[in-house]
Amino acid sequence: MTRIRELHYRVAGAAVGLFPGHHRSRSGTSGFEFRGHAALQDAPDVRRLDLHASLRDPFGGWIVRLHSERKSIPVAMVADLSASMGFEGAQRKLDVLADFAESLAWSAWRTGDSFGFVGCEERVLPAFTQLQSRVRGAGVALAQRLRTLQPQGRSARALREAHRHLPRQRALVFLVSDFHLPLAEVETVLDSLASHDVVPIVLWQPAEFALGAARGLAQVREPESGAQRWLWWRPALRERWAAAHDERRQALLQAFRARRLAPMFIEGAFDADAVTRHFLA
Template sequence: MKEFVYRVARPALAHFPGHHRSRRGDSGHEFRAHVPLHDAPDVRRLDLHASLRDPLGQWLVRVANERKAVPVYAVADLSASMAFQGERRKLDVLADFTEALAWSAWRTGDAFGFVGCDEAVRRDWLLPLVRSQGAGSAFARRLRAFAPAGRNADGLKEAHRLLRRERSLVFLLSDFHLPLPTLDAVLGSLAHHELVPVLLWDRAEFAQPGDEPNAAGSPGGIGLADRIGRLASLVDAETGQRRLLWLRPALRERWRRQLEARRGTLDALFRRHRLRPLYLLNGFDADAVTAHFHR
């Protein structure tokens, strides 16, 4: 089982003991403040030096922050575009990530939950917060056998309603081929939580149709099709609609520029929401996820 190490930037607010820094409790190991004895009646933490210096003559005790757990969620796009297969099928990469996340949460002492969405929130793809060693493996097996058919991922806009109100660590898993207004609404709805957008991309999906060796028979030569264009049959990943398109050189160049601009547009949107995205190309990499939280 692959495991990665995550951490939260802000102190945890939960009440369950765990691994993460918090500002709750009074008997931990991270000093927070001195308080009067009657507010924290534990003479074992009495600080005589601080009490003698107190101008009000109070008996003061030391209180220290305790380590707490945080809820961890995977909010996943299960629309039809996630069935794309290049070097690996995107749903298989999603399954690998989900399995590793659930295992890592269990090892850290956190509860794990899952919310799957396509056109709406999928009730058959909901997992309430659990502390179970095998929860991720069961969900991963279902994901690997799943054939998505949703025409869009609008259900992500309602996913926040299925999360706990307390601040949680939320991984938003998608290929992010969403209309920008939809994506903006999704990020805004999850702003209360500590959000990590995880982009599941495959290099094959950004290759232009017809990027095989040209009519001259050599990848380095210039064939007739490169000069006048070629006919390509394209399929919309979400709707399944097929369309014939004549790929003129000008159209191929415009396509290339738009693909290059897409990442810049997404990065600008993430910066506006003060988020650091995690790009996973051609498969799940546990070390890359760990590095994302420690740089």
């Protein structure tokens, strides 16, 4: 059995929840991180009495120390499972997605967080929708199904509905797609997830944008609809193709940055260490 690579993530703000975990919070009174003082009647725990602070209190009250507790968070992956995700270059996009989902589910379990998954094409796919779970092997079976999936969806418009399948509590959401959809639709999806901490993951393969000979007749195919056409490659068209690729990347970056999101581009195989570095940057 291949060893699952663990990745490490974190959230920018304080975690909010009821379950103990790994992430810093601003709640609780019996943790290990000092947060401040409070009157004994507001936090009735005599074990936390601070005699020095009590002696300094001008009203002669008893003062206790407050220590924030570490909390767990929901971690979810919202994934594009439309036909374009079946593209295969050096790696198949769905295999990269499967490796990512398996690693994230394992890492969430190791961290004490719950893991959920929402797979979308023209509709949300029940077979690829997993509610938040703390089961140890939650990602293994899911990854196996992803590796055998032959995507047929002509669009990923159900990404706009994914927020309905996420927990109400603020979650860390990995939005994974090749983002080969209209920019206005990308913005709608991002806005629908605004109540969560979103990390856009752009899955591309270099072969998607690579051209062969400098000139000649070539057959191209639209990945979602399957429509095919013949083009005569020439230097001018090659330059337009490269420029369109760069413009698309910049347009996506602008849409992400306008919402203060830090995207990650995966252009090849999945690398758990690269995901960890993304959060530490």
